Amino acid sequence: MLVVASDAHRAHVSLEIHNGIMSESHESPERADGIAAALAVAGHEMVVPEAVDLDLVRSVHTTEYVDFLSTAWERWSERETGPAAMSFMWPARGFGDARPDDLIGQLGYHSFAADTTIVPGTWEAITAAAAIATTAADRLLDTRATTYGLCRPPGHHASTDQFGGYCYLNNAGIAAQRLLDRGAQRVAIIDVDYHHGNGTQSIFYDRSDVVFVSIHADPREEFPWFAGHADEVGVGPGEGWNLNVPLPRGADRARWFDALDTAAGYLDRSEVDAIVVSLGVDAYVGDPLGTFELTTDDFTVVAQRIAALDRPTVVIQEGGYAGEALGVNVAAFLAGC
Ligand code: OKP
Ligand code: ZN
Numbered sequence: 001m002l003v004v005a006s007d008a009h010r011a012h013v014s015l016e017i018h019n020g021i022m023s024e025s026h027e028s029p030e031r032a033d034g035i036a037a038a039l040a041v042a043g044h045e046m047v048v049p050e051a052v053d054l055d056l057v058r059s060v061h062t063t064e065y066v067d068f069l070s071t072a073w074e075r076w077s078e079r080e081t082g083p084a085a086m087s088f089m090w091p092a093r094g095f096g097d098a099r100p101d102d103l104i105g106q107l108g109y110h111s112f113a114a115d116t117t118i119v120p121g122t123w124e125a126i127t128a129a130a131a132i133a134t135t136a137a138d139r140l141l142d143t144r145a146t147t148y149g150l151c152r153p154p155g156h157h158a159s160t161d162q163f164g165g166y167c168y169l170n171n172a173g174i175a176a177q178r179l180l181d182r183g184a185q186r187v188a189i190i191d192v193d194y195h196h197g198n199g200t201q202s203i204f205y206d207r208s209d210v211v212f213v214s215i216h217a218d219p220r221e222e223f224p225w226f227a228g229h230a231d232e233v234g235v236g237p238g239e240g241w242n243l244n245v246p247l248p249r250g251a252d253r254a255r256w257f258d259a260l261d262t263a264a265g266y267l268d269r270s271e272v273d274a275i276v277v278s279l280g281v282d283a284y285v286g287d288p289l290g291t292f293e294l295t296t297d298d299f300t301v302v303a304q305r306i307a308a309l310d311r312p313t314v315v316i317q318e319g320g321y322a323g324e325a326l327g328v329n330v331a332a333f334l335a336g337c
Contacts, residue, residue: 001145001148003334004147005036005039005048006048009032009128009152011125012122012124013028014122016114026321034323034326035150035327035330038327039150049128049131049135050134050135052130052131060173060174061160064161065162068110069168072085072103076103084117084119086117087107088108089108091108111163112165129149132149133316136149136316137175141179141183146307146315147315148315148317148334149175155170155200155316156280156318157197164224165199171316171317172191173203173210175276179276179312184274187272188210188211188274189212190264191280192215192278192279192280194280194283194290194291195289196216201214204238204242206234206236207237207238211267212243213242214278215263216245217251218248221248222249228244228246230244230245253293253294260302264305264306268309275309276313276315277313279315279317279333280319281329281333282321284296286322287321299329299332300332302336303334
């Protein structure tokens, strides 16, 4: 399979508040390097992306947000000495939604969690990841064969104008928009990451041209806490085009595959002419951030089930944090495509 990848992610070494301590992010450069190494062993063809298309990025995200991301580190480093730009306050319930003029306030306005920071290499990495997603979509349309975009950092928590959950630009959303711009009438995004893809859901919540389907840990018990419930079905023209299948923490393999049947059945009835897979592999039994129990071999079966839907498919990397097993699990998935 064609794998689109870049080394540009390496300069993005972010921090997160973990158990009250500022630490190196779980979302590390070793993740993408480990995946690339495992895919090279498996014999996949690797190519670098074309240059990022910022007009495409701005059709998924607000111009204000893209401008903010492109300048945030420079603005921070001109006035602060800290190693990473982040907020310490967000507009929680009861606050207004006016955008502050100052950088510190804008960091709160444009983010939602204390697990995601902006560091010197962030802009380079996130634009490379968006370029990877775009090129993977383009190569799919050129060849009709499934492609894989090794995006890092991930994207599914990023909304039109907020970063968080290790995500900044919504790579899967950008891939879906590219497929639409090149002629697809309706695209499905199926998100199998352990965490709900709240950003992807929100970007397309009022649209019928992108169907979003997600299997994830119930937000009553798990990050991202405030989105991902089963009653979120879309709004306006998007009503009925969003399906969440939340599962309790610790759900076993049988329950996970039941949810996949539900998701796949819904997609098959949705008359989509292409599929974007948001491939998080943190539903793996050994993942430090997850509580589900999928095995390495299960990921091959998941891919086969999605391939049986028989639509042109682009696979975009999201989460997965299980060290050496991460690349092995991604390779197992690609073996089933
Ligand atoms: C990103 B993706 C606090 C952890 C908070 C939440 C996980 C983000 C997951 N120690 N971060 O969906 O894999
Ligand atoms: Zn995840």
